[in-house]
Amino acid sequence: MFNKWNPQNLKRNVLKSSLRRKIQKAIVEQYPALESLITTLMPKKKQLEVGKAENHLQFYIIESTILFFRWRQGPFYPTLKLLHQIPSLLPVYYVDEGAVKPLMGGAQIMMKGLTKLPNELPEENIPAETVVAITCIGRKNAFTIGLTVHSTEDIKKINNGSGIKNIHSINDGLWKFEIH
Template sequence: MFKTFTIKDGVSGQTLVKSSVARGIRSKILEQYPALNPHIEEILPKKAQITLLKGEEHLNIVSHNGEMLFFNHYDGSYYPNLHLLHKYPDILPKVQVDRGAIKFVLRGANIMCPGLTSPGAQLDAGIPEGTVVAIQAEAKESAVAVGIMKMSSDDIISTNKGIGVDNIHYIGDGLWKGAQ
């Protein structure tokens, strides 16, 4: 989604949203990520002036004080920016890829099941399909990507074939570079 994205070319406009819209965004984000509850006042205070950056292909980026925090596509689910995920690493469930998969993940590739089940990888049981996850890399401290589970973790373990996680935002993509 963000391979060729740049803030200069990818954002067509920005809008300061009304307080009622800001409350709606904040409540939807809290509903999606209940682990953010203790930190929400630091991230998006109640009276915060939120800017919505509108991008090509119906991309929306939620920004506060010049910091890009969340994004969504076609008014769907909100996904945290990796910079935010590095500040608050426990807001998403985690999966870990082995060393062999790291270079592919950092080029935007989806995560294949064998990269999640091999030695060096970690995958907790019970993560349902469609869950937004932080993608960790073996021997790395911080998340390297944000993804969406294409299969449940139990299905990944049992089949060990195909795409396990869709990579939607990774270190080095256009959103990462634009948010620095």
């Protein structure tokens, strides 16, 4: 998604406190695990900015650090840098070592790659349209964030085609982007 992304003309605005509270509430609704951490991530004394880029892409920024991004009114996606700080934030899917390079290049996560290791699929049924982390077996941190195309149960049944849409990976444009 961000492999060829060039953040030219990122327009940043400080959010008013009412909109800030609304954003924080929406993030906690999507990620209940952040309820006790949201004021630590977004302290009142620090300005929360929204950066707007092309294609209705929005970034939520504290002190030049992008914490979340989203398109239009879609789901909030944590950045991988935030996910590395809070690894339990997202459900995790596992892939083998052979999938790492193509996925970091922007490839989609195919169902066959997920079911190849059936014991590594999440135990609970993760619904379609859920933001998830992709990790390589034997590694600690996620290297990709994706959006499920199908539920875990459907991935097991169908086992053909794309299972998770690749959104953000280590070494893509968002990973490398620094705000000054």
